[in-house]
Amino acid sequence: MSSTVPQTSGPAMLFCPADRxxxxxxxxxxADSVIFDLEDAVAxxxxxxxxxxxxxxxxxEQNHAYLEADPVRVVVRINAxxxxxxxADLQALSGTGVRAVMLPKAESAQQIEKITEVLPEVCVLALCxxxxxxxxxxxxxxxxxxxxLMWGSEDLIAAIGGSSSRTEQGQYRQVAQHSRAAVLLSATAFGKQAIDSIYADFSDAEGLAAEARDxxxxxxxxxxxxxPSQVGVVRRAYAPSDEEVEYAQALLAExxxxxxxxxxxGAMVDEPLIRHAENIVERAEKQEAGAPSE
Incomplete structure (x- = not known):
């Protein structure tokens, strides 16, 4: 059931209001990829x-390179x-060359079909x-x-009837943790990219770094x-440490x-640990390949 998934050059996506x-x-x-937002960021x-x-x-014409070089370098978040x-959003994007759209409050495959009827060439990032x-x-x-697939915490809690997705200590509540895990598992089970939700407090670099590492x-x-200040924090958090890379490379060599x-x-190594090491080396190689400047 999996399909070829467009890959980005780095982990940091950035929302940008489409009216700016x-x-x-x-x-x-x-950023590594940008989500031009027609939904919540625009009155x-x-x-x-x-x-x-x-x-x-x-x-x-000068912007065609962004649209053609990487299918998910430019994403447009349309309205639900x-x-x-x-x-109106779909009609506005018709014939523009945009190759990726994000559907907020996605709830069914039938909604995805409505997008492809108007924009048959796009891929869809579904925001659950x-x-x-x-x-x-x-x-x-x-x-x-x-x-x-991306998950969203605040809209989810609001739809449930709650008042906050996080505890006073800043940790996600259990229902948010469950939803985060569910979307991650659904995406990866079918070979799709999993996108973690935003960290709303952009003044808290330490909290963002911890969440991005997780x-x-x-x-x-x-x-x-x-x-924009969050981009560098996320890139650094996603980059394996020198110690992690050294350990993974040495393990794979052995x-x-x-x-x-x-x-x-001092430890027995089996297939899952080998795959962990391979993932670390792959992340390090992507980091070395370079990303847009901060």
Whole structure:
């Protein structure tokens, strides 16, 4: 059921309000991929202008390289399928060359189909941030045009009827932790990219770094951000330490020299630990390959 998934050059995605075209270039320069937002970041009365700004930017020949080089370098978050703005967003993107859209409050494969009817060439990042969306994340992940799944904490808790996704200590509440894990498992089970939710307090670099390290270690390929200052923090958190890389490379070298079970630095090494080491080396190689400047 898996499909070929577009890959980004780095882990840091950055939301950029679509009604602020003066920020487009800076966002693309700072982040590994940019989500031009037509939804929450734009006031209702500004949405028509935001569509015009985005369409005009896409039609500029100098920007075609961003759209053609990497399918998910430029993502557009449209409005939810239940809103009147949904159809207007799709029409505005038709013929622009945009190759990736994010669907907020995704709740079914049928909603994805509505996108492909108008934009047959795009891949879809499904944002599961309602109870139904999380429950159906497995179904959504199997859709042929879905390339990634993201989860959202605040909309989810609001939809449930709660008041906060985190405890006073800053940790996710159990229902949020469950939803995060469910979306991660649904995405990876079907070969799609898993995207971790935003960290809203952009002044708390330490908290963001800890959460990004956990996201990387858990298997999230990307983490969404709401402020340019968060990009560097996420990149550093996703980059394996020198000690991790040295250990992983040495372990793999020992595995290649030996047959059967391997004892390495006082511990028995089996297949899962070998795969962990391979993942660390792969992350290090991606980091060395370079990313846009901070």
């Amino acid at each position: 075209p003066e920020r487009y270039a800076k966002a693309l320069d700072r 209702p009365e500004q949405k028509p202008a935001a569509r015009q700004h985005l369409r005009r930017w896409c039609q500029d 399928a239940s809103t009147e703005d949904f159809a 941030e309602t109870p139904l969306g999380v429950i159906r994340s497995e179904q959504i992940a199997q859709h042929r045009t879905v390339s990634g 996201a990387s270690a858990s298997g999230f390929v990307l983490k969404a951000n709401i402020h 595995v290649h020299r030996s047959a059967g079970a391997v004892q390495f630095r």
